Amino acid sequence: MKVLVINAGSSSLKYQLLDTASQDVLAKGLCERIGIDGKFTYKAPGKTTIDARSVAMPTHSEAIQAVLDALVDPGNGVIASMREIDAVGHRVVHGGETFAHSVRIDDQVLAAMEACIPLAPLHNPANILGVKACSAVMGAGVPQVAVFDTAFHQTMPPVAYTYALPYEYYQQDKVRRYGFHGTSHKYVTQRAADMLGKPIESLKLISCHLGNGSSVAAVAGGKSVDTSMGFTPLAGVPMGTRSGDLDAGILEYLMNRHGMDIKEMLSVLNKKSGVQGVSGVSSDFRDLCAARDEGNERAALALDLFNYGVKKYIGAYAAAMGGVDAVIFTAGVGENDADQRMAIASGLEFMGIRMDPDANSIRGKEAIISAIDSKVKVLLIPTNEELMIALETAALV
Ligand code: AMP
Numbered sequence: 001m002k003v004l005v006i007n008a009g010s011s012s013l014k015y016q017l018l019d020t021a022s023q024d025v026l027a028k029g030l031c032e033r034i035g036i037d038g039k040f041t042y043k044a045p046g047k048t049t050i051d052a053r054s055v056a057m058p059t060h061s062e063a064i065q066a067v068l069d070a071l072v073d074p075g076n077g078v079i080a081s082m083r084e085i086d087a088v089g090h091r092v093v094h095g096g097e098t099f100a101h102s103v104r105i106d107d108q109v110l111a112a113m114e115a116c117i118p119l120a121p122l123h124n125p126a127n128i129l130g131v132k133a134c135s136a137v138m139g140a141g142v143p144q145v146a147v148f149d150t151a152f153h154q155t156m157p158p159v160a161y162t163y164a165l166p167y168e169y170y171q172q173d174k175v176r177r178y179g180f181h182g183t184s185h186k187y188v189t190q191r192a193a194d195m196l197g198k199p200i201e202s203l204k205l206i207s208c209h210l211g212n213g214s215s216v217a218a219v220a221g222g223k224s225v226d227t228s229m230g231f232t233p234l235a236g237v238p239m240g241t242r243s244g245d246l247d248a249g250i251l252e253y254l255m256n257r258h259g260m261d262i263k264e265m266l267s268v269l270n271k272k273s274g275v276q277g278v279s280g281v282s283s284d285f286r287d288l289c290a291a292r293d294e295g296n297e298r299a300a301l302a303l304d305l306f307n308y309g310v311k312k313y314i315g316a317y318a319a320a321m322g323g324v325d326a327v328i329f330t331a332g333v334g335e336n337d338a339d340q341r342m343a344i345a346s347g348l349e350f351m352g353i354r355m356d357p358d359a360n361s362i363r364g365k366e367a368i369i370s371a372i373d374s375k376v377k378v379l380l381i382p383t384n385e386e387l388m389i390a391l392e393t394a395a396l397v
Helices: 060-072 107-115 124-138 151-155 168-173 182-196 249-258 262-271 274-279 285-293 297-321 331-336 338-345 385-396
Strands: 002-008 013-019 024-032 039-043 050-054 087-092 144-148 204-210 214-220 223-227 326-330 377-380
Touching (some): 002 060, 002 124, 002 385, 013 385, 060 124, 087 124, 087 385, 124 144, 144 385, 151 223, 182 204, 182 214, 182 223, 182 326, 182 377, 182 385, 204 297, 204 331, 223 297, 249 262, 274 285, 274 297, 297 338, 326 331, 326 338, 338 377
Parallel strands (some): 204 326, 326 377
Antiparallel strands (some): 013 024, 039 050, 204 214, 214 223
């Protein structure tokens, strides 16, 4: 089955056309600056790459049209006609408590997605725009599926998702831990079971998705039982520019001292904190490692803070699950940064984690990076959210 995977942002739209049988990416690319001056990028094996070409894209509909035009282009395309696209799979950030699984989109589902907008006011409206643009351009005949970032974590028990706040804030206002990166955590934990040759139902796994945004998930028997992000993706480990967990009392104190309103305060927590905020250097781990190696102490502190934060979640989730069979590293930092993986795992020998430094000196490839006699396996598994979305879409269609 050929599935077009769409990840629509407010002014951008990432796309991939995948063949779910072979799991090949037939073409992929990006529409940027939608509503501004439209830039279109397209890459397909053996075809001429289009790099940030100016294409008029006043709305997401023209962006989808540009994608389709490129895919069916007689010279440079990868399919003969749009009819070859069997389904569209959309990444949707927030499904609230309504969506514990991916769903085929109809009017009722679209209304329920719209009802989730208050939970993700920056992301869900853009995801919905992507759905509507596909309907407008491709017609109602092409099935569309929504794959939610939050859905995988809907299996968390109340003890993991309830905040110690007045209970009516949960009942009336839906304030609870939702968790994010669910598609990634689901994909890598399924791959881990395959790599270990064991049924996922028998495994206790800790998945560390470490990128610009980072989250850790405890996955027991294939089900998410806890995760570090919360009501929003601001919680958990320190990230590129996000603070992660912090004492809520700090907000009023800083707002008073610096005359900030809540919007400005949240902008600091989301965009100026994390390893960027602590180091003053960069949110990019490559820059941070280079600065640390040149003796920059704050860059070293930022990296230590990140590693310590992830390490603490690994310990916490081993305790939550009563043990752990494997720890998984994925996403930009988890897949590429051997130093951080080693720093996070070192000191955890007491709980049966022993790294193999040689096996760990690898990037972006599935591998077991723990020592042969390590009781707890440590796995490097490149995430593939697009493939997961395509497979879920194909299964539903
Ligand atoms: P993501 O959000 O998953 O795309 O991850 C982005 C992060 O991965 C950035 O902080 C990058 O610095 C980091 N990253 C990518 N490649 C490397 C690398 N070779 N070494 C260290 N960090 C990397």
